[in-house]
Amino acid sequence: MSNSMAGSKWMRVLNITLIVSLSLMIILPFMHVLAISLNSGIDAQRGGITFWPREWSIENYIEVFKQENLMNGLFISVFRTVVGTVVGVGLMAMAAYALTIKTLPGRKFITFFVFFTMLFSGGTVPYYLVLNELNLTNTIWVYIVPTLYSVIHILLLRTSFSQLPFSVIEAARIDGCSEFKIFRSIVLPMSKPVLATISLFTAVGHWNDWYAGTFFVRDPMLKPLATLLQEMLTRQAALSDILLRSSGSLAYEQLDKVTVTGESLQMATIIVVMIPMVLVYPFIQKYFVKGITVGSIKE
Amino acid sequence: MARIQLKHLYKDYIDSVRAVTDFDLEIEDEEFIVLVGPSGCGKSTTLRMIAGLEDISSGEVVIDGKAQNNLHPKDRDIAMVFQNYALYPHMSVYDNIAFGLKMRKTSKQEIKERVTRAAKILDIENLLERKPKELSGGQRQRVALGRAIVREAKVFLMDEPLSNLDAKLRFQTRAEITKLHRRLKTTTIYVTHDQTEAMSMATRIVVMKDGIIQQVGTPKEIYLKPANIFVGKFIGSPAMNFFDLKVNDNGITLGDSNIELPSSFIKEAWSSFGKKELVVGIRPEDIQLSDDLESSRYTFQLSTKIDMAELMGSETLLYFTVDNQTAISKLNTMEDFNMGQLVRLSIDLEKVHFFDKETGLRLDLQEVQEAAKKETIIA
Numbered sequence: 001m002s003n004s005m006a007g008s009k010w011m012r013v014l015n016i017t018l019i020v021s022l023s024l025m026i027i028l029p030f031m032h033v034l035a036i037s038l039n040s041g042i043d044a045q046r047g048g049i050t051f052w053p054r055e056w057s058i059e060n061y062i063e064v065f066k067q068e069n070l071m072n073g074l075f076i077s078v079f080r081t082v083v084g085t086v087v088g089v090g091l092m093a094m095a096a097y098a099l100t101i102k103t104l105p106g107r108k109f110i111t112f113f114v115f116f117t118m119l120f121s122g123g124t125v126p127y128y129l130v131l132n133e134l135n136l137t138n139t140i141w142v143y144i145v146p147t148l149y150s151v152i153h154i155l156l157l158r159t160s161f162s163q164l165p166f167s168v169i170e171a172a173r174i175d176g177c178s179e180f181k182i183f184r185s186i187v188l189p190m191s192k193p194v195l196a197t198i199s200l201f202t203a204v205g206h207w208n209d210w211y212a213g214t215f216f217v218r219d220p221m222l223k224p225l226a227t228l229l230q231e232m233l234t235r236q237a238a239l240s241d242i243l244l245r246s247s248g249s250l251a252y253e254q255l256d257k258v259t260v261t262g263e264s265l266q267m268a269t270i271i272v273v274m275i276p277m278v279l280v281y282p283f284i285q286k287y288f289v290k291g292i293t294v295g296s297i298k299e
Numbered sequence: 300m301a302r303i304q305l306k307h308l309y310k311d312y313i314d315s316v317r318a319v320t321d322f323d324l325e326i327e328d329e330e331f332i333v334l335v336g337p338s339g340c341g342k343s344t345t346l347r348m349i350a351g352l353e354d355i356s357s358g359e360v361v362i363d364g365k366a367q368n369n370l371h372p373k374d375r376d377i378a379m380v381f382q383n384y385a386l387y388p389h390m391s392v393y394d395n396i397a398f399g400l401k402m403r404k405t406s407k408q409e410i411k412e413r414v415t416r417a418a419k420i421l422d423i424e425n426l427l428e429r430k431p432k433e434l435s436g437g438q439r440q441r442v443a444l445g446r447a448i449v450r451e452a453k454v455f456l457m458d459e460p461l462s463n464l465d466a467k468l469r470f471q472t473r474a475e476i477t478k479l480h481r482r483l484k485t486t487t488i489y490v491t492h493d494q495t496e497a498m499s500m501a502t503r504i505v506v507m508k509d510g511i512i513q514q515v516g517t518p519k520e521i522y523l524k525p526a527n528i529f530v531g532k533f534i535g536s537p538a539m540n541f542f543d544l545k546v547n548d549n550g551i552t553l554g555d556s557n558i559e560l561p562s563s564f565i566k567e568a569w570s571s572f573g574k575k576e577l578v579v580g581i582r583p584e585d586i587q588l589s590d591d592l593e594s595s596r597y598t599f600q601l602s603t604k605i606d607m608a609e610l611m612g613s614e615t616l617l618y619f620t621v622d623n624q625t626a627i628s629k630l631n632t633m634e635d636f637n638m639g640q641l642v643r644l645s646i647d648l649e650k651v652h653f654f655d656k657e658t659g660l661r662l663d664l665q666e667v668q669e670a671a672k673k674e675t676i677i678a
Contacts, residue, residue, distance in 0.1 A: 165383065165385065167381045167382075167383055167385035168385045168386070168387060168388075170350075170352050170372075170379075170381070170385070171379070171381060171385040171386075171387075171446075172387070172398075173352070173371075173372050173373065174350060174351075174352075174372045174373060174377065174378065174379050174399075175373070175398050175399035175402050175446075175450075176373040176399055176402030176403050177373070177402055181402070186387060189389040190387075190388060190389060
């Protein structure tokens with residue numbers, strides 16, 4: 001008895017240590033980024049800032065928000081994230097549910113067909129040609145249409161749906177539900193945890209994606225936030241580089257005017273891009289905690 | 300209320316496994332039919348074919364003269380209770396019960412009335428706002444029953460609804476389902492592997508094995524006249540004792556004992572069976588201590604040592620060995636017995652069941668037993 005109690009106490013200590021260590025591994029880099037972003041850029045170059053700013057400054061953030069089309073970029077990002085996630089997850093869930101129905105003709109072939117596309121990629125140029133052929137380039141739909149389909153997410157959803165108690169679906173069938181009604185009123189509400197997870201993955205993917213905006217869109221009014229900030233970082237890095245490599249009074253004059261640096265701007269950018277996602281997380285976190293099917297069936 | 304005809308149902312799976320073979324049965328209105336058998340005997344598959352949850356490979360399901368094979372489950376006017384309750388976890392008890400009515404576009408007022416009525420019958424009125432996870436197993440099963448009865452369907456299908464409940468709750472709910480059937484008089488098909496449930500609830504029992512009906516009859520018929528060795532073994536607790544029996548010129552040999560029988564008995568037995576080797580089935584309650592049996596009854600007797608005695612309350616189970624097989628006698632006594640104690644047991648010939656050793660089928664011994672009654676048989 002005492003041995004098992006001692007064992008359980010040690011397990012508890014071990015668990016807490018592990019969880020605290022993992023939390024620190026996430027929190028400390030975040031604090032480091034935040035500290036540099038709130039520190040004067042030139043001062044930060046001296047180094048030595050770890051988790052607390054030495055010379056407080058919000059100029060890095062002012063510089064970020066000075067970016068042209070920033071609010072427009074924010075709108076594009078929000079639009080593609082919301083529409084892309086809602087429509088994408090909805091369609092992927094429908095596809096995944098269909099793949100769990102044992103009577104679906106050619107189910108194995110379709111599953112293999114879906115899976116097969118995960119193994120190969122056409123590469124950027126053929127991808128661009130396809131988008132161009134579909135008249136998607138330089139439109140807002142280039143952010144949404146190609147991302148409506150993710151093999152790994154479909155497979156994750158399919159696995160999750162296939163683990164739902166089938167008797168509940170049969171009960172709904174006897175109760176008079178159509179297949180779509182079963183999907184909407186029974187399957188989706190019972191799959192909130194996996195839907196929340198996939199939605200988060202998809203939304204983060206949309207929010208952070210700067211690639212599509214850089215390569216497939218020319219119109220500056222269609223660039224999402226991530227692309228605008230990435231372009232700004234590139235410009236800043238290039239400018240600092242030129243200034244530092246240059247010699248002569250002009251360079252020093254220019255340097256005097258600059259209060260932000262590439263690194264501090266980068267950190268402020270990271271925070272600006274990250275904050276909306278961090279704010280969303282608590283609202284969906286509750287679905288990760290506990291499965292929704294508790295009480296439905298006798299396990 | 301409905302009359303159900305199940306005409307030569309077969310169920311074959313793709314991997315050429317035949318789950319149900321030639322299931323042919325007519326169920327009268329208001330009957331409570333229990334399909335009973337061991338796991339994998341095809342009873343649930345049969346029920347699911349009636350519900351429309353499984354395709355029928357061949358045969359026909361007819362409810363009130365209307366073929367059901369091509370109808371969707373929702374159009375069959377059946378309600379089903381599942382073994383694992385199958386409640387909708389994200390809905391309240393009220394919504395769970397009301398869901399089927401909502402799907403059928405019943406008016407809100409009527410839904411409310413019917414749900415309240417069902418909840419009252421099942422004594423779950425105070426649980427209507429709760430979610431399934433906040434209920435105990437017994438309460439969840441009542442909600443599942445409520446979901447079925449609120450629909451006022453023609454047929455109730457129940458797939459082992461009590462098997463997830465503990466013994467006490469199972470006993471209570473069993474009685475409640477029986478009462479519910481008497482009250483609603485809905486034709487019910489109930490699947491179970493528990494022969495006690497079958498015996499206590501059914502108006503008729505269908506015993507199944509390997510997808511084939513073994514016997515259909517009232518609980519009494521099944522118990523008193525099992526159609527074959529399997530039915531004899533499956534129905535009754537403790538199970539029927541079976542012994543190999545050899546018929547010779549002077550009598551019968553049961554294990555090491557040679558039991559002399561009057562010539563008329565042997566003659567009848569020989570001509571009735573035409574066989575020398577039989578299986579005899581004796582229910583534990585038909586093996587009694589010699590002193591307890593009335594002397595005028597026609598018996599044969601066995602002397603044996605007790606291997607073990609179990610007091611079951613007002614009854615005692617005696618375990619002993621005959622022909623290297625363990626046999627059980629159920630005695631209506633609380634007397635103490637010791638291991639190894641020698642006892643003399645009597646078996647009433649009128650209550651003995653004879654089966655063909657090759658086919659396992661029951662051999663009707665009525666005439667033989669009539670002949671045997673003419674003389675007292677003493678081993």
